[in-house]
Amino acid sequence: MTEDRLPLAELLAKAGDGDFLRTIAESVMQLLMEADVEGMIGAGRHERTLERATYRNGYRDRSLDTRLGSLQLRIPKLRQGSYFPPFLEPRKLSEKALVAVIQEAWISGVSTRRVDDLVQAMGLSGIGKSTVSKLCKDIDERVGGFLDRPLAGDWPYLWLDATYLKQREGGRIISVAAIIAVAVNTDGKREIVGLHIGPSEAETFWSTFLKSLVRRGLSGVKLVISDAHEGLKAAIRRVFSASWQRCRVHWMRNALSYVPKAQQSMAAAALRQAFIQPDRAGAAQALRQVADQLRGKCPKLGGFIDDSETDVLAHLDFPSQHRTRIHSTNSLERLNKEVKRRADVVGIFPNEGSIIRLIGAVLLEANDEWQTQNRYMQTEPMAELMAARTKPETARISTAAA
Numbered sequence: 001m002t003e004d005r006l007p008l009a010e011l012l013a014k015a016g017d018g019d020f021l022r023t024i025a026e027s028v029m030q031l032l033m034e035a036d037v038e039g040m041i042g043a044g045r046h047e048r049t050l051e052r053a054t055y056r057n058g059y060r061d062r063s064l065d066t067r068l069g070s071l072q073l074r075i076p077k078l079r080q081g082s083y084f085p086p087f088l089e090p091r092k093l094s095e096k097a098l099v100a101v102i103q104e105a106w107i108s109g110v111s112t113r114r115v116d117d118l119v120q121a122m123g124l125s126g127i128g129k130s131t132v133s134k135l136c137k138d139i140d141e142r143v144g145g146f147l148d149r150p151l152a153g154d155w156p157y158l159w160l161d162a163t164y165l166k167q168r169e170g171g172r173i174i175s176v177a178a179i180i181a182v183a184v185n186t187d188g189k190r191e192i193v194g195l196h197i198g199p200s201e202a203e204t205f206w207s208t209f210l211k212s213l214v215r216r217g218l219s220g221v222k223l224v225i226s227d228a229h230e231g232l233k234a235a236i237r238r239v240f241s242a243s244w245q246r247c248r249v250h251w252m253r254n255a256l257s258y259v260p261k262a263q264q265s266m267a268a269a270a271l272r273q274a275f276i277q278p279d280r281a282g283a284a285q286a287l288r289q290v291a292d293q294l295r296g297k298c299p300k301l302g303g304f305i306d307d308s309e310t311d312v313l314a315h316l317d318f319p320s321q322h323r324t325r326i327h328s329t330n331s332l333e334r335l336n337k338e339v340k341r342r343a344d345v346v347g348i349f350p351n352e353g354s355i356i357r358l359i360g361a362v363l364l365e366a367n368d369e370w371q372t373q374n375r376y377m378q379t380e381p382m383a384e385l386m387a388a389r390t391k392p393e394t395a396r397i398s399t400a401a402a
Helices: 008-013 020-041 093-107 113-121 129-147 203-215 232-239 248-256 261-275 280-294 299-312 320-326 330-346 352-371 379-387
Strands: 056-066 069-078 157-169 172-184 190-198 223-226 243-246
Touching: 020 056, 020 069, 129 352, 157 320, 157 330, 157 352, 172 203, 172 330, 172 352, 190 203, 190 352, 203 232, 223 232, 232 243, 243 248, 243 299, 248 261, 248 299, 261 280, 280 299, 320 379, 330 352
Parallel strands: 157 223, 223 243
Antiparallel strands: 056 069, 157 172, 172 190
16 A cells, blocks of 8 residues: 555664654654555555545644654645544644643743643643744634623523632732633523633622623523622622522531531431422421421521521522522532633643633533533423513512521
8 A cells, every 4th residue: 555654774773863752653653644544545645446535635734742742743634525543632622721821831930840740741841932822812712702702582590600710910829719600591501601700709799790791691580590609699689680599509518517417417308308398388387497496406507597598499489390400500510520620730820811711611612512412401481481570579689698
């Protein structure tokens, strides 16, 4: 078949060179690609056969960073169809963003030894600022287009969750909150609709983010689901006039912190009985019974239930078919794990832009994956929800302390 082979004698002749192993790796990968393409075409180079399916059309260069250094490969092109070697995976946007952030930290001289080791392991010892700038520009354009895209239609349910990251600022390391917003539209489809980075969670922080979502077209919000972040309820009331559902999982964790360890299993079982009631009235009654029964032994638990009952039961005012999805922020758990997995590789981000670049790329890919999946919620109850007028007691957000 093909004769594009580097003779073994020629390779061995280079054994004294410092780049011997890298040359071997390049040659082996090139041979594998040539053989693979011959199989797809059904003929070798310049070979005439009846089985030929298409013809070669030159090469495209591809650089592969490895522990041996940067391998320069020539990927064969076809006149009809396309070819990509199976042993090379197309780089995902999030992977490019991760490399870009690591490179940016490294050339800025603010990286830790851990990041330096990662740079060397990826064969990126020869990093230039122009290369990093070009890579960052391409990623920033795609991520920015995604995070700033217009939002059309109504979005009845909105989830908000915060992930905390470390960032360098003015020669010191600070903790910043990365707020991720996910919403479901009236077609029952789930999308990631926003990302916001900030140093605190005061009302102004939340209001700024929520107003930016409204400017992009987010409307029709009936319920916001989140943990009990300071200032969030006031921001929701100011921007959306929507109900607030306090994450039930976090609420349970907080409630049990007021119970002695020996009695936590009993208290948890009693509290769960409230959440299996078919309506809000039954659930509220069950919670009050637990509070009254334990008020003597756990007075703080009783007060906690009194103050937070309205917020943790808000989801019961909405269609029963949706309640398993809207009672907590669990739907964001897998997404947050992926965000943390990528962020932990970096450790300390060099600036806010690098956070948006990496986390935004992760969110973009997750959102694309969600669009190929089935509806997240049933549409029939959604239509009834949007058609019904919001009851005054439903629209009201509790002003009790979180």
